[in-house]
Amino acid sequence: MEIRDTGAEDLEEVIRLTSATRRQLAASSPVYFRPREGADVAHAQFLEFVVGSSDQQASVFVINDSVVGFFRQADLPKHVWVDDLCLRDPGLWNEAARTLVECMGSTSWVTCVSPHDADRLDALSSAGLAPISMYWSKSLPSSPSMLETEEAPTVPEDRPAGPTHTFGGIAFDPGAPGALVACDPEGNYAIGSPDVEPPIYDPGGPTCVVDQLGGPDRGVALDLGHSAATARGDAQLVVVSAADDEELRYELETKGFEIQVVLLASQRR
Known part of the structure; x- marks a missing residue:
């Protein structure tokens, strides 16, 4: 060959x-x-x-x-x-x-x-090649979520640096136009993409990709992201997790997310 x-x-x-x-x-x-x-x-x-x-x-x-x-x-x-x-x-x-x-x-x-x-x-x-992350998806309800988020959310300034285990190798910027940002007074937060519609695939409407879930309870952070994406009118929520993040994997599986993509990287990365 x-x-x-x-x-x-x-x-x-x-x-x-x-x-x-x-x-x-x-x-x-x-x-x-x-x-x-x-x-x-x-x-x-x-x-x-x-x-x-x-x-x-x-x-x-x-x-x-x-x-x-x-x-x-x-x-x-x-x-x-x-x-x-x-x-x-x-x-x-x-x-x-x-x-x-x-x-x-x-x-x-x-x-x-x-x-x-x-x-x-x-x-x-x-x-x-080795797996560095998984992309998990869940279809969102068409009705607004009951979980409230701040009108003008601000994520903690001392949060960890965003992940590099994504397609582009850089994390979403919460200050970018249209970015999804949701947080609560306890310091839990979700950061994701503007709503996007893939040119080739149609999951039923716009998709939000969340690559950062942080705070004392990432299960709550996941709920915040789910609520914010639903309220925005997205049809699908995709969450990126590190391949070895068993804690987040448990939260995603428990809440009905399914792995759709495994991202593999060369060892020289």
């Missing part, structure tokens, strides 16, 4: 591979990965742009001149994000993972995997 740059002649097969992967994701997570209407067309247009751009890096896995897989690289502030990673045959994941790790060399990089995709997860782990 080899890796080479994607050419225009590969585009049709790459579109077929990525479309098949989205269908597999939707089958295992029908809400989180539900394709938005027109997703295939929109993503095909995006891939055509990526392949034709000198500023983007897109690659294919090749066996005997036949394209068997695809991935692209996005340069983010702290690392490279390997996205749209897909293969024609799940039986090729072990070889593809080793080849990908060799190709990336000393680059610090991350990629995301569905927890339902055991072949991919096991192969990437065996090739040397």
